[in-house]
Amino acid sequence: MNQPANILVIGAGISGIRSALDLAELGYKVCLLDRAPAMGGILTRLDRQFPNNHCGICRMLPMFDRDNSEEFCLRKGLSHENIEVLLSTEVIAVEGNPGNMTVTAVKQATGVDADRCIGCQECEKVCPVEVPDTFNAELGKRKAIYLAVPYQMPNQRVIDLQACTRCGECVKVCPTAAIDLERTPETLTFENIGGVVLASGTGLFNPQDMDIYGMGHFPNVVTSSAFERILSSSGPYQGSLIRPSDQHPPKKIAWIQCVGSRNPMIGADYCSSACCMISIKQALFAKERLGSDTQTTIFYMDMRTFGRDYQRYRDQAEKENNVAFVRCRIHSIEPNEEEGNLKISYVDHSGKPVNAVFDMAVLATGKDPLRKLPDFAAHPGIIATDAVSEWMDIGSSVVSASGVSERLARMLSSAGIKPEKQATAPLSDKVAGSPHLQVVLCSCNGSLDKVIEENQLAAELKKIPGRIDIMQAKSVCDAEGLDQVKEILLNGPANRVLFAACNAQVFRPKLKQLAAVTGIPKEFMDVVNLRGLTENAASHDLLGEIMNQLEMRANRLFRKKITPADVRPIQKTALVIGSGPAGLSAALALAAQNIKVVLVEKKETIGGNFANIHDAQIREMIGQLMDEAKDHPLITMHTDTEVINNAGVAGQFVARLRHANGAETTVLHGAAVIATGGGKADLPADTLADNKIISLYDLEAELNQPGIDAANINTVVFMQCIGSREEPRNYCSRICCLKSLKTAMKLKELNPNCDIYVFYRDMMTYGESEKFYTQARAKGIIFIPFEKQEKPAIKIESGRVLVEGYDPVLNEPVCIEADRVALASGLIPNPVDLVASTFHVETTQDGFIQEADSKWRPVDTGREGIFVCGLARGPVRADEAVQEGKAAGLRALRILARDTIPASQHSAYVRHAICSLCERCIAVCPFDARYVDPDLGRIMVDPVACQGCGVCAAECPNGATLIGDFEEYGVMDEIEAALG
Amino acid sequence: MVKSMSDFQPKIIALVCNWCTYTAADLAGTSRLSYPANIRMIRMMCTGMIDPKYILKAFLDGADGVFIGGCHPGDCHYINGNLKFKKRMAGMEAIIKQFGFDENRLRLRWIGASEGPEFQHNMTDFIQTIQDMGPSPAQGIMVL
Amino acid sequence: MSVYAMVKDTSVTEAVKAALTKLISQDLVDAVLVAAKSPYSALPMPTLFANAEAMDGIDPLAPAAPFNAARQAATVSRQATGKRLALVLRPCEIRALIELVKLNQCTLENVVLIGIECLGRMENEVFLRHAAAQGDVTAEFLKNTSLQDDITRTCKMCEQFEPAHADIVMSTLGMAENSVLFASGSETGEALLKELGLSPAEKPAERETVTKQLLEKRAAFKKEVFAETSEKINSIEKFEEMIGTCLNCYNCRQACPVCYCKECVFLTDVFSARPETLLRRAQKRGSVKLPTDTSMFHLTRLSHIAHACVGCGQCSSVCPSNIPVADIFTTVAAQVQARYDYVPGRDVQEPIPYLMFEEKQKSGEPK
Amino acid sequence: METLTKRKPSLIKQQAPLRDSTHLMDMCMACGTCSAGCPLTGVDGFDPRKIIRMVLMGRDEELIESKLPWLCTMCGKCEHACPMGINIISTIRTIRGMVDRDKVPGMIHKGIELCLETGNNIGLPEEDFVFIIEDVGEELAAMPGFADFKVPIDKKGANILHTLHNKLVNTQNEDLVHWWKIFYAAKEDWTVPKQNWEGVNWGLFSGDDEAMKLSVGRIVDNMDQLGITNLMYPE
Missing domain, CATH: 3.50.50.60 (FAD/NAD(P)-binding domain)
Structure with a gap:
């Protein structure tokens, strides 16, 4: 990040990531802090989510301006131009007023210098200290120097300084001298902070605090989060569903709901909302893994399947998968005579007592009642997500986080703090010239010297056709080494760079830096893991392996081109359909950011179900929204009006409105929010x-x-x-x-x-x-x-x-x-047929608008630029509708706040001269990003919607459409080189 | 140029999806789950991006096996690119089979981001399969 | 239900001509695309007629087709023009045209498809030899079964000699001499037959027997060719041997009615071999045969069109190196089409297989 | 259906003590925790959750007349895990207290009356009591290793005052010696009162608050008079 942060986000779990991304996508500089040594919070420990048993975590990443972020699985970490991630860091004090706050934080010493650690794991191999593996719910062991989250990239180690015996073995073997056991915590001060998002989560209840479940005494009593780890391939048992006591697959598993929730006796007079669904999901996975004859029983009081698609999920689990649901809160778990088994007594539907024996019990734990908000939480300028006070599922957390982002963005803009316009570093003139490759051989402080010399890599590299310069550096991890490379790139003829060094992921931040300084795009740089190849002793032809890899990458680099980038100007007007609490909130969120809003209401009056609402608090809330919207100079109301047509692509839509009296109006807009609501059944x-x-x-x-x-x-x-x-x-x-x-x-x-x-x-x-x-x-x-x-x-x-x-x-x-x-x-949605066909969005079987992804993109539709919120999407309370409205407004703002949107380097483009207009690419595009321009008679790509998946290019028989950075000729050459 | 079975080191091209399988491969790496090195991994953004040409090119250039790793259905970052590839795969199998490449030399598997062990297992297993089959019939023939 | 009509004239060609000229003269269509002899060659070429008087030389039933006319048909029906067109095509041409419709290369809007029952075509030189010898090859061909043995190898294995999907079908199998059976294949066709005022007729009973015999003969030959070819290309070495004389002339792809690309990928930067690449290859392997990418070309073309191959055989006909391209393509195509349960030209509404995939699937292994 | 469900105000609810003011009996959500934990659930129709539900429905008479409240052993397992903090045992005791004394099952109420009269539930006269325990004491002294054992009776200033279960005195005196052996081995300074030695408070069981208080008061008096601060009260 080239400028200091103006926003702090505390907590790098789902909510924190969502909020940080929201604000970063608006152009704010964000510092994302977490006291843990890895980001991702509980997300990193969940593989799959209800109600579809899929992952999809990557869908949270930015969908346009993708060059600003790394396109990798979010489990590896988050990398965005505007986000600085600070781990092992905890905020201790906040001062000042919104717009100008000073935040003090302490960065714990991890013992490892992240700038130097190359993730080679040598330290871990020699560390003699073993402690319970916290990542895997203590079901396995790890070393005192360890990788906090196994997927984390760069895979830099941290030291558990409490467990560390300071024996110094790791220091001795570290090739980059990255370990310093004597480091002390560092106090960090952030000045000129505009606002702070508090997204530190609620913590998880620890059932060892209660004596009735035997947690900690009986090894086969585990928490639901431990069960997630047991299910996971990256878990303690490599994904085998076995029980801890004897590592045998359980045949009968019980899930105990409300452990630590719905219990005023321990200060938990709340429901943790997500646990019911989590247990159903886990039971389904248990059946899938161990066979359908596995007995799975869920002991519950109320199955809280309150999400739109959740009841069907439960019904399916019960009817098709034979998951047993027993409505009884169990009293306690007792050991059974048989080793490791557990006795659970309950009363059945008719009140008859049953003594059942299970092989394993899973405690569905939720929010931690003991978790307190930090002292500074109430400080003005700090906005907390709902997930700080309530445990909630991913979808709700994401909505809530975006709602918070909206409030923060509003607070900042009213304080006059605007995102800095980002000057993109100009490309070097050299880039357009014919390919010239600089190969940098890094000897990793001498440790790779032998490989480089014995194999005469420099000489071998010369055999690769094309213009190649070769340099050797002692260590490109050092500033000195990197400066050497910069120097050569700035003054020499090369316009492409290939490093033969260590893990590419460790290297990526350095490539970014280099790109910024040299004007050579990071797409024109690549890394071969020389260290990794060398260490792999299985290879009988080391030189062959290394040369293969180098030539593969060299070939790709030689054939890279700058993708012709379409720049799309943005129509800075929003269309909001529906004026209930969701629509009004979306409209006000956008208007607050100086976006013109055209608010269309089918009925005579605005406010949605306002007339039918009797709850004083909710009436006041909606009344206020109505007043604000009526008075807002940027909001134009069209009551008695429907949208009858909408055409175009995100950023540039044309809609046609029709008033009840037949009069029609045309609206040019950049994004639309569907908030058509619903009402009583x-x-x-x-x-x-x-x-x-x-x-x-x-x-x-x-x-x-x-x-x-x-x-x-x-x-x-x-x-x-x-x-x-x-x-x-x-x-x-x-x-x-x-x-x-x-x-x-x-x-x-x-x-x-x-x-x-x-x-x-x-x-x-x-x-x-x-x-x-x-x-x-x-x-x-x-x-x-x-x-x-x-x-x-x-x-x-x-x-x-x-x-x-x-x-x-x-x-x-x-x-x-x-x-x-x-x-x-109950509630039903208002009819959405017209709006769905007008905006080309999908509907659910119950007549709601289908969102893009109920967990990760809950207020997006499948079409970029069209958003959905409130009752149109699914049943919600009025306060939830307001949150969704804000979130949808914020999602639309990502587009509307810009003047233009350039295509990502890594997007599809069409070579019209050889395009046969067969439109197969349009048929397969998953994002509706392609269309025929009838005037030009050409296939066009919407740079906002295109995600660069390349399905179009694979479908196109003659390379008339290509994917930037993945052009077919480059891949073909890479394959050829790979096979030597 | 027939090599004896024992020193047969298969050349394998792995075309893997950037999101899931590539993460699993990295995870296998960081978890020290080793697998034979003779796999040339090429990162694709999505299995849906894999052009039939890549598979043909690999086989005709002498690959003993082509492994394709994508996200589990439903997990695709691009919604269903993996299923789109799966559809193409059926035709490719028929074609390579007719020209004497055992269908099993082309393998598609879904490997999720957290499935480092599955990645390792799949690689080991695929290499074993290829080793059992012996070198590709295209080995040593000037086919291009 | 099809409506039938019988026309008897001095010759089959005259019978057909009478009906087709009426289409224009009665303003039932604006133009007719049909194969016609020119003053310069006995080989009938697809010709677009807008004037009934000009149609004297039409010879749609001639056992010759210098190319699959689907491409020409697609050219005239690239976009809807507001004019009504009749396209007189052979079954393999209609099937290819339907594939081209799916590929957005043409439209059937305002198009009347008139299908010819096709007993096969001869290679050009064979046809020309017969023409030189006896003038009206068409009449002779329809009568003389020994002449029918002179059709191409691919035609001999064609089981789809009866056109499907045509509005009107014109048949001669099992008919009395100089008679043509007109059948409607759609409401449009039925209306046109009425307008033409053709006398209604019954389908002759013996037609079925004759058709069945022919079908059996063709099926048997096809089986034979497939088996033989499959054996001939069941290793990449044998395949190399088979295409060893390929010149990379791309005639086959030029003649292929479903190879629809404006420019072949093999002519683009994806394949144009750069000198450094060739040198590197030579360096690594010792030598590089040129032209390069010949097997890659054929396999890639298979990967592109195997699902759509209609088995017209033009690729073999045009190969200067006499490579049995059509044997290879039809053999592979049959296997690919079986995997997808896809028949090219079966139904214009049936999407090509790559555009149909399971939207949702439970997790698990792909197979 | 014949009978209409009708809620009546419940005297039991009003009289039953609360664990604390934030945990009302009404808060019961019938979750089943108590029923699942109770060792007696299902025995003769017993179910603690059902009893609470009946109280909330105002079915006092039915409860008072039934034998359900008498089945409970008052072990307290139910309350221990009740998420709503409901005082289930006290509620059941309250019901027992509302039963006419002549309807108290078995010999409990008779025992209370005897106890009030004589100081123990079986009405054993003081001299008989002293005879029995001294006799058992002598038997113990005759056993090897217990030489000089003597039952200390009304010993002033002892460390522990020891009450006895009437059953041990009455029919199972051989079991008396188990405790005494321990005391002897531990060189404990203990004593037994010759009056009001009863260690079973049937007033507690039967919901008879007055009797319960009186019995407890007598023990306290004994301790005051003998100057003893520790009580051992084995039931």
Whole structure:
């Protein structure tokens, strides 16, 4: 990074990475800190995620202006021009005001100089100290000098100074003198910081704090995060699902939900939200790995499958994969006679006690109740992500982090802090000339001298056709060595560089530096791992190997060209469709950054469901958004209007609006946010056979009438999941449980003697809303669970409304005569057919707009430049819709805040002269990045949408489309060289 | 120029996806999971980028085997490039088979980013397979 | 249900001519593309007629085709012009044309496809020899089965001599002398047959027998060729031997109706061998045979078009080195097409296999 | 369905003590932790969760009349893990206390009455008690290694006051010596009161607060009078 940071992000987990990337993509300089010696937080320990059992972590990376970042699996780390990552660093104090803060941090000594360590692992080989492997939940061992995360690149070691005995063996073998055991912590001061994002996470509950689970005593009781490690190939057992005690595959595994959650006795009156889904996922993986006859049992109280696609995931696990779900919170885990096995007692659905024996138990742990926010958390200018106070799944964390980025960006722009326009280093004139390769042989402080000399590498290299200069350096890790290379590149004729040195990943930062100084693009530089090749003793023809590798890379470099870059000017106007809380938040987020917003609302008035909202807090929140939007000079409202057409590509769209009176308007815009919302689902007419039977929404409205007299409402029954969570509407509507609780409590307030019964399937009071459930019970409301197939029945007998159900706790039928029966009918999206076809975005089977990736790109659609938020995407609470709106606004801002977007070096381009216009490339493009320009009669590539995957180039039979940096001729030459 | 089986060192081209398999290869490296060195790894951004020409070029230039490693279905950074390649692969198998290259000399496997051991295992296994089959019929023939 | 009509004239060619000229004279189409003799050569060439009077020399049933006319058909139907065209094509030409439609090289909008039942074509010189000897080769060919043995090797293994996908099909197999059976293959075709005022007829019963016999003969020969060829190219050494005389003239790709690239990749920088590359190769291997990349060329072309090969045999016909290119291509194509369950020209709506892939798949090994 | 479910105010709920004011009995979410842990769940229909649910539904009479509350051994396993901190045992005791005394099962209430009258649950007169324990003491002294053993009775200033389970005194006196052997070996300074030696507080079991308090008070009095600060109360 060439300028000092103006934003600090504390915590380099999912939220921190998302937020840092958001702000970096806007052009801010960000410093991303983590107290751990590796970045990634818990992400690095998860291989696959629900509800699709895929990974996809890389989808968080920037999708345009990709040259600013390294395109590698995010597990390896994050590398972006505008982000500086500082590990083993903890903030201790914050001073000053937003816009001008001073932050003090301590960087712990890791014992290894990251600038010198080349990741050769010599130190690790000789270290005599073994300690439990913290990365693998202590299920294996590691050395005191170690790699914090195995995929981490550069793979530089750190020393666990608490375990280190200072024997000095590592110091002796380090070829680059990178180890210094006497280093002390360093205090870092960051000045002129505009704002700070606090994304330090919630920590994980440690079940050893409770005596009932036997964690720490019984080896086969593991936490869910340990189970993730056991499943992982990079885990303690190389991906074999075996239990710790005897390394045998378990046949019966129990998952225990709510360990450390939903337990006011330990200060945990909250739900950790993600654990239910994690357990289902783990059970599915256990079945996949060990065979379908593996018994998997999940002990739960409520399966909180509240995400849009989660209920179907659970149903599938239960019906198709035979995962057993037992609704009972277990008391404790006890050892069984058989070695290592575990006895778990529970009561079944009918209340009968069962003593079961399992081979292994997984404790579904969530948020750590003991984790406290740092003292400075409340300091003005610090904005915390929700994931600091709540444990949440990846998708929610990502939305929340982007919401925070939006708030921070707004804070900075109101403080007058704008991202610095980045001057891209000009390319050297030499680059356009014919290829001339500089080979740099690094002897790694003499340790590779022997290889280089014995094999006469310099002489051999001369045989490679093309212009080649060769130099030998003592060490390019040293400033001196690197300066030597710079000198030669600046003054010599070479316009391409090939290093024969060590690990390419270690080298990459140096290549960037070199590129900045010399004007030779980093794509024109490459590294061959000479050290790695030399160490591989299996080779019987070392010279052949080395020369193969060098010639492969040389050939590629010789044939590299600067990709002709299309620069797309950006239409700095946003189109927002829908004016509910999501749409308004998106519009305001953009307007706050000086982007013109055209807000289109199908209805006569803005505010979405505002008229139907009775919760005072939410009313105030939305009311405020409405007022702000109405008054905002940059927001133009079009009510009674629909978008009937949209064409173009990200940055340059043309939309056609039609007013109800038929008048049409054209809007030029650069990005659109779809926030078409949704509303209450209607109840089937036959359910409303008596006027005492009403929808939950109607009861809420009734109780919120001014001067309501509830004295005659003495018995009320709430029934949850009417029409929801079963086909065809097999998703949780997310708002009903909380709404029923709030309505019931309101009723208790109005008439304390009122008897209230809630029939529910699973109370979906995720996160902090669990407290409402606790409060409602404390107020004497009775909750009766039922299963989908045993719904309570409503009967009308001579004017009396009776609800007949079954109480599994008492194991007896219940029959309640009710003054009101409130049916929770749930939410449905507004029709999206028109908007989906207009914007060419996909929809889900339930009629929501399909996002690009529910975890990593939750508010993007499959089309770059089109975003989605709120109820249009899936059921959400109003406050969540606001977050999504902000996040969507911020995603759109990445495009709209720029004047132009250049294509990445590594994008597709078309050689029109030989293109046959067969359009196969258009058919296979996964990002809709290609189209025919009808005027030119040419295939065009949208540089914003193109990700450089190269499917088009492989599909094109004659090389009319090529991928920058991966041109076919270069690859062909590389293959030829590889085979010598 | 037939070599005896014992000193047959197969030449193998591995075309691997930048995101998953390449990460797994690196992980195998940092985890000291060694595999025979005679694999020439070429990083592709995606298996979907692999042109049939690359496979033909490799075989005709004397490769004893071509290994292709991509992301597990659903994990592709580019949504489904891996499945697009898989489709192309079927035709390629038919072609190379007809011209006397055992179909098993061309292998496609999904290897996820964290699957360092799988990478090692796949490499070792593929080399073994190729060693068992012996040198490519194109070895030593001037085919280009 | 097909509608049939029978036309009997002084010759089959006259019968066909009568119907085709009417298409123009009755303003049913604006132009007809059909093979016609020119004053300069007996070899019929695809010719675009806009005037019925000019159609005297048409000879669509001649056992000759100097090239697969799908390319010419695609040229005239590259974009919709607003004019209605009738394209008179052989089955392999129609199949190739359908592939070209999928590849966006032409459109069937406002096109009437008229298919000819094709008993095969002769190599040009064979045809010209017969023409020199006896004038109307077409009439003689349809009558004389021994003449029918003079068709190309590839035609002898063709089982798809009955056109599919045509609006109108004109057949002669099993018909009385000088008679042509017109059949509709679509509503458009049915309407046109009505407009032409042709007398309705039944399909002659013996047609089926004759067709079946021919099919059996062709199938048997195809099997033979495939087996023989497969054996001949089952090692890269044998293949090298087979194409050892390849000159890299690219005639085969020029003649191939589904090799649609504006410029072949072998003519681009992807393959143009640079001197340093050639020298390096020579350095490493001792020698380099030139022209280079011959086997690479054929294998790459296979990888590009094996799924789409319609087996017209033009590649063999044009090879100056007499390499049985079509034997190789049809043999490999059959295997590739089987893997994809794809038949080129089967259905214009059927996407080419590479554009169809499983969107979702459970994790696991690819095979 | 015949009977309508109707919630009634529960006296049990009002009287049952809370663990603390933040953990109300109403907070029970019927999660099953107590039932899963209780060694008696399923025995004669016993289920701690069910009892709490019945209390919340105001089914006092039913509970008071049933034998469910009497099945509990008061081991406390349920409460230990209850995430809502519900005082399950105290609740069950409260119910027992609301049962008419003549309906208290077995000899418990009779024992309480005897205890109030005589100082022990079996109404054993003081001289009989002294005779029994001295007799057992002598038997122990006759065993090798226990020479000079003597049961210290009402010894002032001893370190430990030792109460006894009536069963040991009544029918199983051979078990008395186990403790005494330990005391002897440890050279412990201990004593047994000749009055109010009862070590089983049936008032605690039956929910009879008055009787419970009285029994406890008597032991405290003994300690005061003998000047003893440590109590050993083996049940």
